Amino acid sequence: MNIREVAKKAGVSIATVSRVVNGTARVHARTEQRVRAAIERTGYYPNTHARTLGTGKSHIYGLIISDLENPFFPELVKCFERVAVEHGQEVLIANTDYHPERMHVCVRRMLERKVDGVAIMTSEMDPELIRMLSRRGIPIVFLDTGLVGRKVSNICIDYRGGIDLAIGHLTSLDHRRIAFVSGPVNLASARIRHDAFLTALRRKKLKCSPDFIREGNHRFDGGQAAMIEMLKLRVLPTAVLASNDLTAIGIMGAIQAAGLRVPDDISVVGFDDIALSSFMQPPLTTIRLPRAEIAEWAFTSLYAASHRGDNQGITHMVTTELVIRQSTGKVRR
Amino acid sequence: MNIREVAKKAGVSIATVSRVVNGTARVHARTEQRVRAAIERTGYYPNTHARTLGTGKSHIYGLIISDLENPFFPELVKCFERVAVEHGQEVLIANTDYHPERMHVCVRRMLERKVDGVAIMTSEMDPELIRMLSRRGIPIVFLDTGLVGRKVSNICIDYRGGIDLAIGHLTSLDHRRIAFVSGPVNLASARIRHDAFLTALRRKKLKCSPDFIREGNHRFDGGQAAMIEMLKLRVLPTAVLASNDLTAIGIMGAIQAAGLRVPDDISVVGFDDIALSSFMQPPLTTIRLPRAEIAEWAFTSLYAASHRGDNQGITHMVTTELVIRQSTGKVRR
DNA sequence: CGGCCGAATGTAAACGGTTGCAGGAGCTTC
DNA sequence: GAAGCTCCTGCAACCGTTTACATTCGGCCG
Numbered sequence: 001m002n003i004r005e006v007a008k009k010a011g012v013s014i015a016t017v018s019r020v021v022n023g024t025a026r027v028h029a030r031t032e033q034r035v036r037a038a039i040e041r042t043g044y045y046p047n048t049h050a051r052t053l054g055t056g057k058s059h060i061y062g063l064i065i066s067d068l069e070n071p072f073f074p075e076l077v078k079c080f081e082r083v084a085v086e087h088g089q090e091v092l093i094a095n096t097d098y099h100p101e102r103m104h105v106c107v108r109r110m111l112e113r114k115v116d117g118v119a120i121m122t123s124e125m126d127p128e129l130i131r132m133l134s135r136r137g138i139p140i141v142f143l144d145t146g147l148v149g150r151k152v153s154n155i156c157i158d159y160r161g162g163i164d165l166a167i168g169h170l171t172s173l174d175h176r177r178i179a180f181v182s183g184p185v186n187l188a189s190a191r192i193r194h195d196a197f198l199t200a201l202r203r204k205k206l207k208c209s210p211d212f213i214r215e216g217n218h219r220f221d222g223g224q225a226a227m228i229e230m231l232k233l234r235v236l237p238t239a240v241l242a243s244n245d246l247t248a249i250g251i252m253g254a255i256q257a258a259g260l261r262v263p264d265d266i267s268v269v270g271f272d273d274i275a276l277s278s279f280m281q282p283p284l285t286t287i288r289l290p291r292a293e294i295a296e297w298a299f300t301s302l303y304a305a306s307h308r309g310d311n312q313g314i315t316h317m318v319t320t321e322l323v324i325r326q327s328t329g330k331v332r333r
Numbered sequence: 334m335n336i337r338e339v340a341k342k343a344g345v346s347i348a349t350v351s352r353v354v355n356g357t358a359r360v361h362a363r364t365e366q367r368v369r370a371a372i373e374r375t376g377y378y379p380n381t382h383a384r385t386l387g388t389g390k391s392h393i394y395g396l397i398i399s400d401l402e403n404p405f406f407p408e409l410v411k412c413f414e415r416v417a418v419e420h421g422q423e424v425l426i427a428n429t430d431y432h433p434e435r436m437h438v439c440v441r442r443m444l445e446r447k448v449d450g451v452a453i454m455t456s457e458m459d460p461e462l463i464r465m466l467s468r469r470g471i472p473i474v475f476l477d478t479g480l481v482g483r484k485v486s487n488i489c490i491d492y493r494g495g496i497d498l499a500i501g502h503l504t505s506l507d508h509r510r511i512a513f514v515s516g517p518v519n520l521a522s523a524r525i526r527h528d529a530f531l532t533a534l535r536r537k538k539l540k541c542s543p544d545f546i547r548e549g550n551h552r553f554d555g556g557q558a559a560m561i562e563m564l565k566l567r568v569l570p571t572a573v574l575a576s577n578d579l580t581a582i583g584i585m586g587a588i589q590a591a592g593l594r595v596p597d598d599i600s601v602v603g604f605d606d607i608a609l610s611s612f613m614q615p616p617l618t619t620i621r622l623p624r625a626e627i628a629e630w631a632f633t634s635l636y637a638a639s640h641r642g643d644n645q646g647i648t649h650m651v652t653t654e655l656v657i658r659q660s661t662g663k664v665r666r
Numbered sequence: 667c668g669g670c671c672g673a674a675t676g677t678a679a680a681c682g683g684t685t686g687c688a689g690g691a692g693c694t695t696c
Numbered sequence: 697g698a699a700g701c702t703c704c705t706g707c708a709a710c711c712g713t714t715t716a717c718a719t720t721c722g723g724c725c726g
Contacts, residue, residue: 049382050682053711068411074401383712386681
């Protein structure tokens with residue numbers, strides 16, 4: 001059931017069938033009718049590979065992420081896929097597993113399949129690889145890297161705004177001793193959050209003891225370990241802000257395991273608002289990162305660049321919001 | 334940089350380049366050298382779409398799942414992708430979002446991209462669609478459906494064995510009043526677990542009050558609601574088994590919200606062993622479903638069917654195991 | 667030295683679409 | 697009635713491979 005079969009059944013040339021299928025040129029209503037009937041009867045659908053070969057457009061978009069098992073990503077991937085399918089496009093997903101060198105394989109896979117654009121939603125990256133894509137005119141969109149250029153767009157997250165909200169919320173509950181557990185310091189986006197925390201404290205005229213700043217790893221065990229250490233201090237913080245939700249959940253675990261209570265003894269605030277956070281005991285107060293918006297914007301910017309030939313990349317700012325649940329409360333006297 | 338460029342640079346015909354790239358026929362060592370050098374210099378890699386057009390093999394495998402946000406799936410998807418990439422194949426992921434009618438779109442996407450095989454890891458399905466794939470000779474692998482046929486394989490999970498282990502574990506801790514919160518009853522795999530629970534109780538000569546059997550929805554809120562109801566009974570169970578981990582986590586939430594303790598007052602056992610379970614307070618005792626094994630076997634069975642032309646599908650049995658953590662304990666007097 | 671053989675390489679026809687260009691049909695206009 | 701215009705439609709080249717078949721080449725044997 002290829003285009004030739006359909007053409008024969010409809011008594012027209014393959015060019016006419018192609019025009020009916022794609023709507024690329026006027027076809028007489030009567031002819032169109034016949035072609036459509038033939039398509040119906042044969043159950044014909046075009047071969048995308050042949051189409052790609054002819055037009056150079058694959059209708060596939062690449063999505064590179066760090067790790068699908070990190071709860072931050074599934075929603076992002078799902079939304080990206082949903083929007084892509086709504087636009088009649090396909091998605092190619094690749095995991096780097098946090099290894100910068102795996103990026104090579106990912107980019108290679110994208111090139112081999114001739115993607116029409118790539119969303120790079122990881123922190124790891126390699127300028128050489130970016131150039132490989134750029135040189136071929138493939139649109140790119142990044143998450144959180146300053147770069148913007150020809151066909152290269154960027155999504156910026158307002159970490160500072162979210163952290164300001166969280167600190168404001170905590171101070172309004174009379175918290176003065178606020179600790180922070182960061183992500184891995186070699187991660188740019190983790191450093192931004194760390195800086196934003198210090199700035200926000202300063203603005204509130206609060207001091208921050210170095211004992212109250214710990215490094216985590218953006219995973220459960222990192223938060224847990226950091227908090228276990230912190231609980232050995234003579235003077236404990238009354239609230240802890242974490243660089244992401246998994247860290248916050250690890251922190252809550254350590255607090256509860258030590259026989260203390262959240263939020264009665266120590267309040268905890270996370271960052272990301274992964275689904276899991278609302279299921280914790282107590283449900284976690286956290287700064288929401290709108291993953292659906294990120295995914296949607298990532299796709300549509302690539303799609304626009306590929307279709308309308310928008311050459312100048314742009315920066316899109318994504319705002320965060322504070323979701324208040326039950327892991328934060330007023331300071332006990 | 335297509336095959337013609339390479340051929341020109343190496344001073345050979347495109348057929349020779351193709352033979353070097355694919356190793357499909359003998360090429361003189363000296364010639365091969367020249368071709369490889371040309372490939373190196375030009376950074377050439379073959380166009381997969383042209384290749385697919387010529388050979389009929391796309392080297393793409395489809396993976397249909399219910400919902401990427403259900404924590405059961407990310408690990409499955411990740412493993413499937415890893416194994417596929419190791420074999421030089423690509424993966425096409427599609428979500429049904431639990432809607433049987435979305436299967437149409439998923440299967441259509443698979444057909445359009447000419448996948449070499451499809452793993453259908455959802456419960457929803459439509460025999461008509463299966464036939465559409467089968468008629469074209471596309472290998473299929475299912476999770477948990479009795480069907481096996483020409484190029485159709487099946488992965489069976491030993492639910493009964495896992496549930497027997499769990500009930501054995503609970504009775505050895507002196508539990509006699511054991512409750513069960515099922516999944517949605519219209520889901521075959523949920524019914525199997527339900528039946529297995531009843532059988533296991535009977536084998537231990539335990540009676541089960543109808544009050545102790547509730548229907549959940551395989552989500553957090555279903556477990557929570559079912560347990561809130563159950564806690565109104567005059568005589569409470571000493572242990573609850575859930576049809577999956579999310580349900581179990583909802584159950585623990587309801588118990589703790591009611592001021593009771595897990596496992597001191599009520600023990601809880603889950604099913605699946607999603608990553609989250611080990612992070613709960615207390616960490617959840619659960620029946621582990623080996624998702625990596627399922628994914629690996631799903632891919633390799635498709636790959637074998639596509640490459641070696643294995644026509645007879647087979648059934649693969651996957652065993653479960655009990656992971657004992659801290660949500661289960663001895664019955665208090 | 668001629669014929670034969672096998673190894674190495676080239677030629678050209680698919681694969682299934684898209685699309686620029688040409689041409690025919692039907693109609694208006696002078 | 698011829699010229700010119702529009703609207704449809706078909707022809708054929710092209711996209712980048714694979715692969716069956718043809719061809720060339722060198723060596724070996726009788």
